[in-house]
Amino acid sequence: MPADVSLGLTLVVSEITVLFRRLRTWAMIGALALIPILIAVVVRVSSDGSASGRGPAFLDSITQNGLFVSLTALTVAIPLFLPLTIGVVAGDTIAGEANLGTLRYLLVAPAGRVRLLLVKYAGAALFCFVATLTVVVTGAIIGALLFPVGPVTLLSGDTVGIVGYFGRLLLLALYVTVSLLGLSAIGLFISTLTTIPVGAMAATAALAAVSQILGALPQLEWLHPWLFTNYWLGFGDLLRQPIVWNSFADNALLQSGYIAVFGALAYGRFSTKDILS
Amino acid sequence: MNKNWRWLPAGIVPVVIVTAAVSGSAVAEAQPQLPAKTAQELLEFVATSTDDAYSGTVEQSSDLGLPDISMATPPGRTSSSDPTSTALELLTADHTAQVYVDGTEKARVQVLDQLAQRDVVINGNDAWYYDSESNEATHAALPDKDAVKADLEAKLQEKAAEHPELLNLPRTPAEVAEVFLARIDPSTEVQVEGTSRVAGRSAYELVLTPEDDATLIGSISVSVDSETGVPLNVTVLAKGQEEAAFSAGFSAVDFSTPDADVFAFTPPAGATVTEAPTADEVKAELEAKQDLARTPAEAPQQPTVIGEGWSTIVELPAGTAAGLGLDAAAGNAAGMGDIMEIKPGMDPEEVAGAQALLEQALTDVDGGKALQTSLVSVLVTDDGRILAGAVGVDQLVAASRQ
Numbered sequence: 265m266p267a268d269v270s271l272g273l274t275l276v277v278s279e280i281t282v283l284f285r286r287l288r289t290w291a292m293i294g295a296l297a298l299i300p301i302l303i304a305v306v307v308r309v310s311s312d313g314s315a316s317g318r319g320p321a322f323l324d325s326i327t328q329n330g331l332f333v334s335l336t337a338l339t340v341a342i343p344l345f346l347p348l349t350i351g352v353v354a355g356d357t358i359a360g361e362a363n364l365g366t367l368r369y370l371l372v373a374p375a376g377r378v379r380l381l382l383v384k385y386a387g388a389a390l391f392c393f394v395a396t397l398t399v400v401v402t403g404a405i406i407g408a409l410l411f412p413v414g415p416v417t418l419l420s421g422d423t424v425g426i427v428g429y430f431g432r433l434l435l436l437a438l439y440v441t442v443s444l445l446g447l448s449a450i451g452l453f454i455s456t457l458t459t460i461p462v463g464a465m466a467a468t469a470a471l472a473a474v475s476q477i478l479g480a481l482p483q484l485e486w487l488h489p490w491l492f493t494n495y496w497l498g499f500g501d502l503l504r505q506p507i508v509w510n511s512f513a514d515n516a517l518l519q520s521g522y523i524a525v526f527g528a529l530a531y532g533r534f535s536t537k538d539i540l541s
Numbered sequence: 542m543n544k545n546w547r548w549l550p551a552g553i554v555p556v557v558i559v560t561a562a563v564s565g566s567a568v569a570e571a572q573p574q575l576p577a578k579t580a581q582e583l584l585e586f587v588a589t590s591t592d593d594a595y596s597g598t599v600e601q602s603s604d605l606g607l608p609d610i611s612m613a614t615p616p617g618r619t620s621s622s623d624p625t626s627t628a629l630e631l632l633t634a635d636h637t638a639q640v641y642v643d644g645t646e647k648a649r650v651q652v653l654d655q656l657a658q659r660d661v662v663i664n665g666n667d668a669w670y671y672d673s674e675s676n677e678a679t680h681a682a683l684p685d686k687d688a689v690k691a692d693l694e695a696k697l698q699e700k701a702a703e704h705p706e707l708l709n710l711p712r713t714p715a716e717v718a719e720v721f722l723a724r725i726d727p728s729t730e731v732q733v734e735g736t737s738r739v740a741g742r743s744a745y746e747l748v749l750t751p752e753d754d755a756t757l758i759g760s761i762s763v764s765v766d767s768e769t770g771v772p773l774n775v776t777v778l779a780k781g782q783e784e785a786a787f788s789a790g791f792s793a794v795d796f797s798t799p800d801a802d803v804f805a806f807t808p809p810a811g812a813t814v815t816e817a818p819t820a821d822e823v824k825a826e827l828e829a830k831q832d833l834a835r836t837p838a839e840a841p842q843q844p845t846v847i848g849e850g851w852s853t854i855v856e857l858p859a860g861t862a863a864g865l866g867l868d869a870a871a872g873n874a875a876g877m878g879d880i881m882e883i884k885p886g887m888d889p890e891e892v893a894g895a896q897a898l899l900e901q902a903l904t905d906v907d908g909g910k911a912l913q914t915s916l917v918s919v920l921v922t923d924d925g926r927i928l929a930g931a932v933g934v935d936q937l938v939a940a941s942r943q
Contacts, residue, residue, distance in 0.1 A: 321656040324676070328811045339656065417809035419658035420651060421671040421678065500656040506803065508639060508653065510598065510793075521558050528550035535547040 272379060279387040283353070289391070292349040293398050299345060300337035300403035304330070308410045321500075330407030331416055331426070334433060335503075337403040338396075342440065342496050343476060346395060350444050351469030353391045354451025355461060357384035358534065362459040368539050377535050385452050385527075392444040396437045404433065422505035432502055439499045439512055446492035446522030447472055453530040456537065492522050572736050573743035575767050580731040583747050583765055587722065590715070590770035594643040596803075597740065597794030599714060602635040603787045605914035640713050640791075641799040649803055650713070664804040668817075671808065678808035681817035714789050718763045718772035721749060728753050728850045739764045739773040740791040755852035756780075756931050757916055769796060779915035786915045847940050854930035854940045907938055 283289055307326050320339045325332040358381075361367040370380055407413070416429040424432070451468035458464050475493040478484055488494050495518065498511035578586070639651040652659040654674075662669040663683075670679040725731060730750040737744050744764040751758055757779055764774040774790025808814050847854040903910040909922035911934040920928040920937040928937045 325811075414810070417673075417676075417811070419656070419673040420660055421658075421669075421673065421806060421809055421812070423807075423809050497655055500658075501653070504639075504651065504653070504658060506639075506800075508598075524554045525551075525558070528554045532548035532551040536544040 272383070275379065275383045276386050279383050280390060283387050283391065288352070292352065293395065296341060296345060296349065296395055296398045297402040299341050300333050300399060301406050303336050303340070304333045304403070304406040304410050325417070326407065326411060328412070329416060330409070330411030330413050331404055331429060333407035333411075334400045334403030337399050338436070338440065338499065339497070341399050342443075342499075344473075346392075346399075346440070346444060347447055347472035348469050349395055350388070350392055350447050351451055351472065352465045354388045354448045355455050355463075355465030355468045357388060357452050358455040359458050359461040359464045360455075362539075363461050371539055378531065381452065381456075381527075381530055381534055385448065388448040388452065389441075389445060392448060393437065393441040396440040396444075400433050400437050404430075418505050419500060419503050420505045424505070432507075435502050436499050439502060439515065440496075442512075442516055442519055443496050443499075446519040446526075449523045449526035449530070450492070453526040453533065456530050456534040489518075492518065494518065571738065573738060573767075575736050575743055575745065578733060578745060580733050580747065583733055583745055584722065584725075584731070586770035587718065587747075587763075587765055587772060588770075590766075590772075593769055593771055593796070594798040595769075595771065595794060595796045596639070596641040596799045597791045599638045599640050599789060600635070600792045601638070601787075601789040602785075604782075604784050605786055605916060641803045642713060642715075643799055643801075643804065647801075647804040648713075649799075649806075660806070662804060662806040664806065667806075669806045669808070671806070671812070675813075676809070676811065677813045677815070679815045679817055680808075714775050714791060715772045717775045717789050721761050721763070721775065721777075725749065726850055734762070736767070737764055739766075740794045742773065742794065743767045744773050751851040753851045755848075755933075755936060756850075757918070757933065758851055758931050764790065766794075771796075777916060782915055847943070848930075852930065852932045852936070854928055854932060854937060856940070857927040857929075904934075906934055908941060909938075911937065 303323075304326070307323070320336050322332045322335040322339065326336060358367070361370060371377060413426070415423045415425050417423055447468065450471060451464065454467050455461070455464040472493065475491045476496075479488055479491050479493050495511050495515035498515060501508040501511045637653045639649075639653060641647075641649040646663070646665055648661075648663045650661045657672075657674045659673070660669070660671040662671070666683045668681040668683055671677070728751060730752055732748050732750070734746045734748045737746050744766050747763040747765055749761045749763070751760075759778040759780040759782070761778070762774075762776045763772050765771070766773050773794065774788065776785045776788040776790070779786040844858070845856045847856060903912055903921075905911075906920070909920055911921070912919040913934050917929065917931055918934045918937055920934060920941060922928070922941050926941065928941050930937065
């Protein structure tokens, strides 16, 4: 057993190394980092205050406190850019190997199919966290460089110090990462269906969009609690005093449901599939 | 080799999830066994519960048959500069609020919007209203502690004249219940109809049924916590409607004293702080407005009450509506611009949007324009009066002619 575990760890480490050695991965992380930089620079250059009350949440607060850049960037990144990059990484997991013709070598003993799925999923999950953290940390740095920094006003009107705020930012990154785990599981499943990685990537990213559109239709209200995008913008609950944990818990439960369903589907598909490439 | 069994988890997992979801709600609906109480005993039980300390999450939802305005404004974002659309949003949309109560002197209600929040904090002599979106705080100093409750109520009403959104904030289910329990009169049938579970606690179901043909209200059920007597849920059914027209209740509640820090509020740096005028100032201001709006010969009028019981109709004379953000200019036929107060600096698109919504909600009737919801009707007459009540529009029209 210990040999198995250490082999699994070795595989995870090697998967992560491969993932983060790719130019494509760094290009996506770079693009995500550009979001807060772009927001901060634009606000700095044109800070005449005429746009008050419009635009994404927290945009007005940036000129008073640079730390809000992280929050504005997250609000902008969550609906489109983050799911897009997650779609690329998760959609590539199995289909990418199949396309390169390396899948059958990976499946030569001792790496079993289940273990390969788990290792690939772990890599995608880590990317979710790195991607989110990139947006948050870049936002805080560029905000601190361009704007004054001070105690942060929460949604409830209470104020927290910088240390407390960074604690919350970390929680926030965790929340967003958890939010994206369901989408990663869906991407993993779609990736087992095809040998064309681009198809799996596009399908995963498109599903995120479809889910958000369904979530915006009030006529489908009964469906909303079951959509994996339902709690995506619920991270605001971590910016209240006292913190409202309901959405964190509900979100974690919902995402684990998606992981269970699509994990099982991916297992069913991948373990019964004839690997030809 | 048959490998199809490997698809088994993919079939079992969804079944397990659906079963868990269904059985979870079935457990929540099971009726607890409680010692029997008469309606009178239950009413007294509720009356003794006002000093309790508790906190919890309140869910409010309404189905008033109004057009849904949530599609017209970006999600989580309503124009806080326009009280009319704020009031409409609070009426038609669903809300979640965190409620903290410690006796009669400390309370905090946090309306949780997406990436925004509205807070009402009452702590001893201070009352605060804070809106995170506009970063505006309003402070009201409450007089003397002795008459705190009455004053507080009056103060909130006065502040409501300035900020109509305050009046519409979802409050604690206990306060909502109070409004209805105060209306119990001989024309109301009061019954205890079994028990229920609300927010994981056992509760008595108190049902008020108006025996009045004119009113739109079908019945009101109040779930009373079996241990403390605090109303946990209020549901209002309109006549001929199966879904609740309005409901406010705890989805989670905790009967321990909330942390004192919750009630301490200091406006954040950079917020716009306004001091709400005192009672006398508001009165003077309203009177001044009325004097401007009418000829000196006309004496200032008070709202008149027509009828009694559940079908009571309130008539506001022309002019007083201005203070409520409903600027029905005296003497002229009410166009949309008269009904909504348009302030300089407001986004013209927003104004147009809100006007379109009002157009959609209001229907032309004989002698004015009316808003008909499943519970309440409002009539703005052509001569600028406003009539409102829990009755049909035809009754309002009839009353306006008397």
